[in-house]
Amino acid sequence: MKTVTPSAGRAGEWAVRMEAVYKRFGDFTALREVDLTVKKGETVVICGPSGSGKSTLIRCVNGTEKHDDGLIYVNGIEMTKANVDKVRRETGMVFQNFNLFPHMTILENCVLAPMSTLKMPRKEAEALAMALLQKVRVEDQARKFPSQLSGGQQQRVAIARALAMNPKVMLFDEPTSALDPEMVKEVLETMKSLAQEGMTMMCVTHEMGFAREVSDRVIFMNEGQIMEIEKPEAFFGNPKSERAKLFLSQIIH
Amino acid sequence: MKTVTPSAGRAGEWAVRMEAVYKRFGDFTALREVDLTVKKGETVVICGPSGSGKSTLIRCVNGTEKHDDGLIYVNGIEMTKANVDKVRRETGMVFQNFNLFPHMTILENCVLAPMSTLKMPRKEAEALAMALLQKVRVEDQARKFPSQLSGGQQQRVAIARALAMNPKVMLFDEPTSALDPEMVKEVLETMKSLAQEGMTMMCVTHEMGFAREVSDRVIFMNEGQIMEIEKPEAFFGNPKSERAKLFLSQIIH
């Protein structure tokens, strides 16, 4: 196990750094020797076959899963038991199934965390939430319940809700794969504009169009390991590993 | 309301015929003046925006929904209250969420209907089921439970289960949209080989590659109406309606 301490000089540029990270579920090793650095403002796309550890990787970054070995830094803060709350505050997460709170209106969904965790006064929290809902273009749905929105609208609300905590890094786990085809586009547009505004993003997705257009680097995983880290042109044009070639041939019909 | 009786001469060629079919849910009209003829051995793909009535149309064909007005014939049998069981026997249906029976093994899933409805002896039913499972290439999973299979395998089992009743028309409602990207291909391959063997198929899907390659005609629906019925080349190359153009631009990123 390597234990490289980041040199102070460059650490300032790193948003996320993983060093020799391992994650096991019982006997099963879900992440194996993962090394990865994401620079501030960078957008990386993570892809790979089902079960390859993409979700596990991203969940380790905000501590939803506790990694077993290795080091994880988010904005220079080491992910330890004592720091986990601090690290969580640096990150926002968007899930495949949106996971909006179904018993609250859209607005309530967005003000809950700022009010209860950041102790923001309601007025301020609501103003912030409305601004973010406007940014993702669902401000007119603010008083509705999640079940009254289309999937695409719900996912955009989930993005706004995460942004309300002012995270430095946004994590996305297959944000469009539960959506009707027509709704995928509006969510990808929202993510694209986020990326263009300089947000650091780690994105598990199979939307190759998005990866090609928006991402700075594509990470290909297989069996818990990072197999390739490439610029998108290089990855799509000329994947190095056989596994990546097979994978690409299967998902692009 | 038109009540055209099919002329005996051509009726023999028709697998499914819908004449001025209406379906209402309360005040809402889900199908409006739908006319459609599917020839024996033909594969038609139905697409259109969410809520346009695709599922409703296909569910009216096997009587899962009762149409309110108009006429539906399946293999020459008129869909009436008295005939609904007969019509059901002519059709097999595959759902988006597979809807396998989770408490039965794969084999039990496939032999239940032949044994209980067709009174087929167990041995014969099992032999048939195994042959069909082999055809969809999941014969080695026969003793497992659905939850132990990948989504793609489950959907192929669902196809085999439907085929076990020897239907004349297969209906598919978004059979691949709940699948991981890698698994879509294997299901589409299975459907393709069915089509090539001459099965009549009606298929709601957004897999445009499949539509282009396999379908004889593409039906585009909007707000409960059929807007276009075209050969795939014509539909993709030059959609007539503005709505179809918009739709295609959104689903092909």
Added chain:
Amino acid sequence: ACVAEIKAADLVTPGSVQLSINPTNPPQQYVDSDGTLKGLNVELANEIAPRICTPVTLVRMDFPGMIPAVKAGRIDGMNTGMFWNEERSKILFMVPYGVQSLSVVVASDKNVVVKSAADLAGSAVGVETNSYQEKWLTTYSEKLVAEGAKPITIRAFKTATDVTGALLAGQVDSALLIDSVAHTLVEKGRVRESVTGLGENRMSMAFRNKAVAEAVVKALASMQEDGTYKKLFDKFGLRGLPAGQVVAIVGPGPQ
């Protein structure tokens, strides 16, 4: 002035003697439709209180809770018309104060003939559950069997009312009731009395503390002397101890 003989230490709660009562047994103890306690044992308690210079509080509770409550020191004793028996007299200081016997009653609209207790053989008889009459009937049935007769089918119900209900519904052929209860029912025209005077026994109060029991004995004795005792028993049509017999603690009491 009135000077209490009972010391505070002898009582569960100083200042008042607390006796349990299960008011489901007219005319010994019951409630009227307002829920006010009525009956012989209630009036006896009212008479005893001034004579021992200590208020008597009647605690209304269901029977199964009573003996544990006395043993656990939640109440000072029981005033619920309990019959005297050997075992009880070893656990509590028992003070017999009246005599009761049992009666067989039948529904007034049925032609069941019961001339003597022996006629009960082979029939279904209702009694109150966990009661003296149930025990008496069980023993009697065994005796009948020993003599070569058919056993009695004993059906035990929760209260005398339930017994009566079953009798009137024809679920049992006859019912064995405490005679005072039987008389009340006969007055209301619901049943006919067939046999009376069975299994005579003594109704008793019971106490956990000997000093309290002795004070009550003294009070009852003074009531016997001044005639209050007879007046009360007559009022409710119940039988007191035979003339000349003085109230006393009977049995060893708890060791």
Added chain:
Amino acid sequence: MHYFNVDAFIGYLSNWFLIGGVGVTVALTVAGVIGGLVLGMGIALLKVADARPLNWIAGFYIWLFRGTPLLVQLVVIYTGLPQLGIKLGAVESALLGLVLHEAAYLAEIIRSGFLSVPVGQREAAWALSLGRGTAFWRVILPQAFRLMIPPLGNSINGLLKATSLASVISVEELMRRSEMLMQEQFLTLEVYAAAAVYYLVLTTLWDLIQRPLEKHFGRSIKKGGR
């Protein structure tokens, strides 16, 4: 004062009279659950049927039999029905009362079990041309049953104790026999403690049945996650 007599307690634990009462309690409970399941199934089916009047009948039944005390139901059956010429023995009355009462509770449990089976399962059964009976017995019920087991456990535990109300119409089960024994020595707590042990044994026995049942009906369901 010597409050809890351990020897007496142990004596009651091996008292055949009490053990006989356990038998009656078990018999009443088993009969009540089985009868209640059958009748409750029927009522649940009426409650979810497509015809309003049937829904109302089922709703009324549940309201009436869940809303009134079992004790009253038993007394009415035992002493009220004979007025209408229907005369049932004590045991028959107890069984009828327990079944009628339990059915009202179980109907609600069964109904929520049914509602938890995804509609897709019904549609799949329909699309496969399964008969109504096959769809119900082979597809819906086994899946509904899995979710019914825990509340069924609550209900059976309740019924086990509720059978003691049958003593009001002269049925001698465990609780009633315990109270009879108390009259002998007045060792109330000792007898109650023994009865409690018997009840705990019965509850534990049910747990031993419930666990494999849950396992069996849950065997095909993925662990963890949602």
Added chain:
Amino acid sequence: MHYFNVDAFIGYLSNWFLIGGVGVTVALTVAGVIGGLVLGMGIALLKVADARPLNWIAGFYIWLFRGTPLLVQLVVIYTGLPQLGIKLGAVESALLGLVLHEAAYLAEIIRSGFLSVPVGQREAAWALSLGRGTAFWRVILPQAFRLMIPPLGNSINGLLKATSLASVISVEELMRRSEMLMQEQFLTLEVYAAAAVYYLVLTTLWDLIQRPLEKHFGRSIKKGGR
């Protein structure tokens, strides 16, 4: 023979002694449910906690208090606890017994409510940096509660009747008072019928609470389908 005396029945329906008993029944039930919910919540949390010993403690509690009769629990609390120097009044004992007993049943109901909330909700709360308390009270509980309402209805209906056992420690509620009143006129069925009507009124009142509760907590859930 004129068996059911309608006038007497109507008289009992307006008898203040009985109506007072209704008040006691309601008070015991409400206190039992509220206390049981609070304690049951704690036990359910122990049962699903991440520490084995805590799970065992909760499991043992549920096994013991669900497995033994309420009657025995009441007698032990009222007459057994004083041996340990804890002397509670009759009403306090009844309340304690009802709460301890009900908590065991409610814990199981609450637990299955918790389990029915998708893990995604917990993960979302985590990812939003919500505190444990906020996540529980604002996110998990409101969703769990929706699914707890119907079994809670069963449980409250049961408790309404179970309170009658408190008569063994001198608490007089509706059923006990009915039995006492019967002795006056021996009009068993008439008094029981009046009691049944009171119970039905209480059940119906609960239904009137349950329906809007279900509506409120289900207001954001889509109708039909799954």
